[in-house]
Amino acid sequence: MTLTPAQRQTLSWLLIAAAALAIVWALAPVLMPFLLGASLAYALHPAVERMAARRVPRVLAVSLVVLAAVLGVLALALLVVPILAKELPLLKEQIPLLADRLNQHLSPWLAQFGINVSLDVAGIKAMVLQGLDGNLEDWIAAALSSARIGGSILLALLGNAVLVPAVLFYLLLDWPQLTARSLSLVPPRHRPQVDAFLAECDAVLGQYLRGQALVMLILAVYYALALAVAGFELALPVGVFTGLAIFIPYLGFGLGLVLALLAGVLQFAGWYGVAAVAVVYGIGQLLESFVLTPRLVGERIGLPPLAVIFALLACGHLFGFVGVLIALPLSAVALVAGRRVTAAYLGSGLYRP
Template sequence: MNLTPAQRQTLSWLLILAAGLGVIWLLAPVLTPFLVAAVLAYALHPAVAALVRCRLPRTVAVTVVVVVALLLGLALLTMLVPILAKELPQLREQVPMLADRLNRQMAPWLSQFGVHVQLDVAGIKAMAMKVLDGNLEDWMATALSSARIGGSIVLALVGNLILVPVVLFYLLLDWPNLVERLLVLVPPRLRAQVDGFLAECDAVLGQYLRGQLLVMLSLAAFYTVALAVAGFELAVPVGVFTGLAIFIPYLGYGLGLVLALLSAVLQFQGWYGVGAVALIYGVGQVLESFLLTPRLVGERIGLDPLAVIFALLAFGHLFGFVGVLIALPLSAVLLVAGRRVRQAYVGSELYRG
């Protein structure tokens, strides 16, 4: 089959994209901090460019932007401090009572199904006093010595937390040169077309980032209001943290859910608090997956809501955490490439007969 130059170019880009996906699949665990840094660099580069236009040296501009981004990230983490400061002492006192309540309420119910459970309240109390009375060094030592894999996970997490800001700094510092060096690799006769393709991708990805920000703010408002209506004393920090941490796939939602459950168990008697959290976070997950993300993100980048859901599930299945992280941005690029392929096909002799 004879292909036009435009069709050959599109096919070449699709092959390069397929090769890139193969590399991501093979190196997913190693690439995670670099991909996170690349996404952050893309999002923060306009701020650096604005400071450079104000005649600020690029090194200073990059330093300012990275420091501000780190401070915002730390501010999000410090929202955990009032929650933990209030709940950990209560947890130490409440754990034995909770175990006793489970013995009295759950054991008879489970025995109807042939499951006989009896919690050792004294042992649980001793363990809670030992763990929750310890200092930070004791907790870290326990976590690291509990299992070899646990230690490796902690070390990997700390390493990634250090690596991401470093990679982000150098990416932002060298961003214009990186783009220029990549464009130099493109044959001169194709640069105009590639420039147009990249500009269209940039516009779509910009819409994606703005849409994702709207999703985070909407969920922060939803969780805060819903928890407040349910009577939670820590509704604001827990709700805002959950909403803003959604940008971290799985982990952000999971941390918010754990904090909300902890608040429910310590504040309310019976099962009201746990039931309220289950309802609120269940509704929140449905809102995010089937309404907010498809509408605020998918429609902005031109993806059908079903396509957004499919992309998240498919990339998550193929590449795990990294896949969820790159699902929608990569889908946006594929969308632009798909438009080009369709235009080339409609204009081809194969279509026109």
């Protein structure tokens, strides 16, 4: 079978794309900090360009933007510290009491259906004391011992904590040159189509980022105020963390829900804490799913829920936690490409009868 020049060119591009995907998949652990740095650079470069347009030296503008990003990430991480500092001691005291309470109320109810369940309160108490009774020095010693033995996870986290800001800094510093060199690699006859495609992708991603930022801000205020009205002592850190963690679809909401349930169970007696969390987070989920995300994000991207779930699972499998972060932006780019391919197919002779 003899291929035409156009078919050979298409086949060559497909082989190059397949090889690139294979390399990315094989080097996913190594590429994670670079992908995260590139994603942050894309999101933050408009701020650098605005500062540079006002004659702020580019090195200074990039340094300020990177410093603000690092401080923002640290502030988000530090939101969890008061939660753990407050709840871990209570957890050690309350878990045996909760197990005993479940034995008193749940076991008789299950016995009516022929299910005999009895929790080993003494064993649960011993396990909790063993896991949570260590002091800070013991935990630090255990972490250092893990690192010496070959704790690759800890070392990888420390390495990424240094590497991601460095990648972000250099990408922002050279962003105009990098984009210009990348575009120069495109054959001149294809540049109008590529420019139009990239412009549409940039518009979709810009709308996504702006919409997602508004959703996060509104939900952070809502959860913090709603939990405060319900009487939660940790309303501010739990509420703000939940709102900001919404950026990670499903996982962020689930983590915030777990922290709120833990705070409610440990602070309040009976079922008030659980009921309050159910009401607050139920309303919050309805507000996000049916009002905020459709109006501020969903309508602009146009991805159905099943496509979002598939994108999260696929990107998470390929790139881990970073893949979950970049799943929706990549899906937006794929959506733009899919629209163009569909339009080309419908206008071609293959579709016409």
